[in-house]
Amino acid sequence: MRILNLKTFLLFLAPALLLYSLFYAGPIVSGLYYGFTDWKGVSFSANWIGLDNFKNVFSDPLFATALRNMLILSIVVIAIQHAISIFLAVLLDQKLRGVVWMRAVIFYPAILNTVVIGYIWSYMYSPFVGFLPKFFEALGLETLAGIDWLGRTDTAIYAISFVIIWQYTGYSMMIYMAGLQGISSDIYESASIDGANARQKFFKITLPLLVPAITVNTVLSVIGNMKQFEHIWVMTQGGPANSTQVFGTLIYQFAFKTSQPGYGTAMAILLSILIMLVTVTIIRVLNRWEVKQ
Amino acid sequence: MKLSRLSALLLLVLAVSLIVSACGGNKNSGAPASSGSAASPSASESGSAPSGEDKEPVTLKISSWNPLSQKVIEKFEEQYPYITVEPDQIADQYREVIRTRIVSKADMDIAWMFPNQMREYVDQNVLMDMSGEAWKDNYLESAVQLGTVDGKTYGVPYNYYAVVVFYNRDVFKNLGLNVPTTWEELLDVSGKIKASGLAPFVTGGKDAWATQFMSSGQFGAYQHKDPLVFEKLASGEKKWTDPEFADFFGPLSELADKGYFLENSVGLGNAQVVQVFKEGKAAMYPMGSWALDEFPADFKEFEVGAFPIPLNKAGEPLVVNLISDNIFTGISWSKHPEEVKLFMDFIARPETAKLWSDDTKSAVTVVGGTSPTYHPIAEELTKSIESNISTIFPSLTPSMEPAYFPMLQQILLKQKPDLAKLMEEMQKAQEKDYK
Numbered sequence: 191m192r193i194l195n196l197k198t199f200l201l202f203l204a205p206a207l208l209l210y211s212l213f214y215a216g217p218i219v220s221g222l223y224y225g226f227t228d229w230k231g232v233s234f235s236a237n238w239i240g241l242d243n244f245k246n247v248f249s250d251p252l253f254a255t256a257l258r259n260m261l262i263l264s265i266v267v268i269a270i271q272h273a274i275s276i277f278l279a280v281l282l283d284q285k286l287r288g289v290v291w292m293r294a295v296i297f298y299p300a301i302l303n304t305v306v307i308g309y310i311w312s313y314m315y316s317p318f319v320g321f322l323p324k325f326f327e328a329l330g331l332e333t334l335a336g337i338d339w340l341g342r343t344d345t346a347i348y349a350i351s352f353v354i355i356w357q358y359t360g361y362s363m364m365i366y367m368a369g370l371q372g373i374s375s376d377i378y379e380s381a382s383i384d385g386a387n388a389r390q391k392f393f394k395i396t397l398p399l400l401v402p403a404i405t406v407n408t409v410l411s412v413i414g415n416m417k418q419f420e421h422i423w424v425m426t427q428g429g430p431a432n433s434t435q436v437f438g439t440l441i442y443q444f445a446f447k448t449s450q451p452g453y454g455t456a457m458a459i460l461l462s463i464l465i466m467l468v469t470v471t472i473i474r475v476l477n478r479w480e481v482k483q
Numbered sequence: 484m485k486l487s488r489l490s491a492l493l494l495l496v497l498a499v500s501l502i503v504s505a506c507g508g509n510k511n512s513g514a515p516a517s518s519g520s521a522a523s524p525s526a527s528e529s530g531s532a533p534s535g536e537d538k539e540p541v542t543l544k545i546s547s548w549n550p551l552s553q554k555v556i557e558k559f560e561e562q563y564p565y566i567t568v569e570p571d572q573i574a575d576q577y578r579e580v581i582r583t584r585i586v587s588k589a590d591m592d593i594a595w596m597f598p599n600q601m602r603e604y605v606d607q608n609v610l611m612d613m614s615g616e617a618w619k620d621n622y623l624e625s626a627v628q629l630g631t632v633d634g635k636t637y638g639v640p641y642n643y644y645a646v647v648v649f650y651n652r653d654v655f656k657n658l659g660l661n662v663p664t665t666w667e668e669l670l671d672v673s674g675k676i677k678a679s680g681l682a683p684f685v686t687g688g689k690d691a692w693a694t695q696f697m698s699s700g701q702f703g704a705y706q707h708k709d710p711l712v713f714e715k716l717a718s719g720e721k722k723w724t725d726p727e728f729a730d731f732f733g734p735l736s737e738l739a740d741k742g743y744f745l746e747n748s749v750g751l752g753n754a755q756v757v758q759v760f761k762e763g764k765a766a767m768y769p770m771g772s773w774a775l776d777e778f779p780a781d782f783k784e785f786e787v788g789a790f791p792i793p794l795n796k797a798g799e800p801l802v803v804n805l806i807s808d809n810i811f812t813g814i815s816w817s818k819h820p821e822e823v824k825l826f827m828d829f830i831a832r833p834e835t836a837k838l839w840s841d842d843t844k845s846a847v848t849v850v851g852g853t854s855p856t857y858h859p860i861a862e863e864l865t866k867s868i869e870s871n872i873s874t875i876f877p878s879l880t881p882s883m884e885p886a887y888f889p890m891l892q893q894i895l896l897k898q899k900p901d902l903a904k905l906m907e908e909m910q911k912a913q914e915k916d917y918k
Contacts, residue, residue, distance in 0.1 A: 230603070231582060312689075317747040318759050341688055341750025343896060430688050430749050431892040446579040448882045449603065450915070 225459045229452040243456035252435055259436045262347055263415040271355045279366035297360035308424025311353045315339040340426055343433035350421050362407045369403030405476040409469055416465050437461045538565040541819050545570055546594040548577040552842035559829050566822050585609055592817040595809040598629050598878040610637040611813030618831030625875045626848035630810050638812035642845045644772040645868050646696050646804040652786035654766045662790045665797045673743045676766045685765035687756040688749030688895050691888030696769040697735040700792040703804035706874040713877050719917050723909040732902045734794050736894045749895050771806055775858045776844060789864050791871060803873040807848055886912035
């Protein structure tokens with residue numbers, strides 16, 4: 191009976207397992223293989239070149255640029271986006287008039303198509319036709335109005351970060367609100383009785399009990415920013431002068447533009463390993479901070 | 484328990500049949516790659532008579548990045564009623580899309596190729612050898628050369644464009660300026676425009692390819708001195724660090740350092756640049772003559788003109804850079820090789836070419852096939868191209884552009900990079916593509 195059950199389980203498992211190996215496991219394994227070859231992308235013949243691709247990745251100056259931009263994106267976006275979204279979540283968790291409508295407005299950018307957002311913002315930033323220069327001009331900030339935000343190596347990556355923050359703040363706010371609703375009102379009540387003020391309640395109760403939501407949000411953002419591609423591709427294509435290259439744009443460039451998919455694959459493997467390491471570290475650290483209710 | 488055994492058996496049968504049919508489907512779609520070439524001789528035997536009254540209907544798929552001439556297709560279908568042309572325009576990321584299709588041996592008949600895709604795809608037996616076709620003689624020799632790899636012809640580029648500077652004629656008239664024909668004259672003209680308070684040039688930076696013409700414009704001169712210069716670079720016989728290329732970035736860098744480009748324009752995409760030029764914020768805009776489309780007959784803001792980019796120093800000849808990159812090629816596993824050849828033969832006729840030229844508003848590589856009326860300034864432009872030496876630029880090898888274009892951005896951003904070092908980096912990129 192037990193053996194038969196096992197067989198039945200396996201039978202039920204087989205179709206899904208087969209599809210999974212065909213469409214996920216297979217490509218992952220073949221990708222691993224091609225990362226060690228000089229595959230040109232058209233023929234099926236590829237020469238095994240060992241670790242050459244990986245060595246070249248580390249000596250490629252663009253690798254350093256991509257790493258730097260990945261750090262900037264992750265740190266800037268996470269710090270600012272999460273500060274704002276926690277603030278908004280606490281604010282819009284109150285029973286106020288029009289609160290549902292405001293939540294919807296803030297969440298709205300998250301459902302827009304990223305490519306569309308990229309094009310809209312390219313125009314918003316443009317010093318000739320854009321909204322932003324006109325806005326700064328109206329405020330009398332002439333120097334800011336004259337800046338070509340996406341056309342300067344020192345501002346482009348931050349201009350892009352701003353768009354990402356704008357797009358995803360509502361999304362992480364929703365996750366924080368779900369977290370807030372899981373905090374029992376009894377705790378706040380007893381804190382009030384003990385004489386805690388609003389600030390103390392926020393830092394001693396709300397924030398510690400939000401850590402699970404912070405973990406989820408941070409991991410999602412870190413992964414999203416590490417594999418960033420769309421925003422950058424649409425707004426700057428990695429330029430000007432390679433200053434906004436990230437792993438996503440580099441991998442695309444090598445794999446499809448310059449007939450070096452072997453090299454691109456090697457970079458993709460490194461990126462996957464990097465994402466795994468960072469994610470595991472973040473989860474470990476944040477888990478330690480978690481407080482049981 | 485019996486029930487579970489029965490249902491498990493049923494599931495097994497279902498799963499197996501699903502898998503088998505899925506694999507079978509795969510095999511069928513994968514097979515034409517090998518069997519297609521085997522089947523083609525019989526198809527061509529039966530299809531030797533070109534008139535073809537009682538032929539089986541054939542659909543020819545033609546992939547291109549720009550639209551094909553609808554009028555030419557209609558004419559072709561009129562002459563061969565059993566053939567239907569299925570235009571397949573891939574306007575964006577053409578290289579990448581077509582590569583994916585080629586790798587998966589998709590159902591294709593005719594496809595445009597960029598010149599620097601030719602060798603790779605010839606080596607992989609992707610393209611149909613058309614060396615024996617009579618239509619070759621109808622084209623400019625330099626055009627046929629572009630579709631020829633190791634002595635065999637696999638296709639021919641069809642439209643051609645010149646690298647030019649579009650200019651605001653009204654500004655030139657008001658300041659009493661003449662069209663420059665040497666580099667010194669161009670600098671002089673630019674200086675006077677700048678002194679009048681207008682930006683002499685606008686070029687973007689976001690679409691890095693659109694910024695290349697002040698340096699790529701020299702390819703013509705290089706080729707004029709040595710017709711095989713790009714083959715020699717690709718094989719390592721010549722190096723980008725050789726003294727003859729030392730001034731490659733010179734002109735662009737001189738214009739940038741003198742502040743002749745519109746301020747704050749590095750973040751602009753090409754579409755925005757055109758807009759800025761049309762609004763009269765800059766007097767000149769270097770681009771390929773395909774941008775004539777941007778100035779239709781009803782464009783009335785100012786009178787637009789175009790002249791070949793004079794990168795030649797006084798005393799040197801002005802070499803016009805022609806770009807001709809849409810190589811019509813037949814795909815080797817096409818199920819309709821005979822019809823592919825019929826189409827190639829049809830477009831090589833001068834009367835077809837003229838129709839195409841008028842319809843697509845551009846010049847055509849078929850000798851005598853360019854319509855003189857495709858654009859209001861076409862005649863003037865054609866004259867200035869023909870009165871100078873011209874060469875067709877065969878395009879750089881694949882690893883070059885990703886290295887080369889960001890350098891242009893560095894120069895435009897006035898980062899003042901060491902130009903000799905840039906040439907070293909060009910050479911490093913070139914070495915990745917050594918044969």
